[in-house]
Amino acid sequence: MTIRLRPQEMEDAERFFEILDNKNFIFFEVMLESVEDERAWLEKSFERKKNNQEHNYTILLDEKIIGGCGIKIRQHRQFIGEIGYFIDEEHWRKGIATEATKRLEKIGFEELGLNRIEVWMHPDNKGSEKVAVKSGYKKEGFMxxxxxxxxxxxxQDALLYAKTKKDYLASQATSSVSKS
Structure with a gap:
């Protein structure tokens, strides 16, 4: 199953709202009540990208929108990023969030020059915790x-997982050796 990431567009708002308006999601931040709220969030996101505060992508499978993901840059510590993602429930447990996480890492460490990437999640979000562990993130705390x-x-409480650039480079070296 191959996914493609592309920068988010205003036209994604309706599909994003449709995906996120799901009572089975366990997440904190984006609490949108309408497609108009989603459009306003996207507009702010585009501004944050111009200021290198956020880099958000649409996740496509067979050219259909199935989710979104992104990296938020910590303004008080610009070498730290925080990744997040959401996937349409129909596509949960298929490795899509893990693949999106790997692609965000590459962008974060190789293109944005980050030294550390964090993943914060609600303690009840076992799916996100599995993605973090499967992607090689280390649990650093219960906040x-x-x-x-x-x-x-x-x-609310949160779990914090993180990966450093050193961890990322080591995993890349191991992965390229195992492919040879």
Missing amino acids: RKCVFNKRKQGY
Whole structure:
């Protein structure tokens, strides 16, 4: 199964909202109530890209939109990025988020010059935790009440996984040796 990433476009808003308007998602930040909210979020995202704060991509399978992913650059520590992704439930557990994560790593470490990439997730999001582990991220902590959830009007816990550029380069060297 081969996916393709391309920069997000305003025309993606309706499909993104359709995917994200799913009660089975366990995530924190993007709580959108309408397609118009999604368009506003995308507009802000385009501005953040101009300022090198965020790099977001649409995930395509057979040229159909099945999700989105991106890297957010920490403004107070510009050598650190945080990746995130969402996949249409129909495509869960097929390795798509893992593949998107690998592609984001390449962009983050090789193109953006990051030294560290983090993945934050809700402790109940076992799927995202599996993606992080499968992608070689190390669990660094359980963060108590560190993320504000607008929909629940309260703070939530999070798990933190991370990979350094050194880890990434070592995994690339191992992968190229095993292919020879």
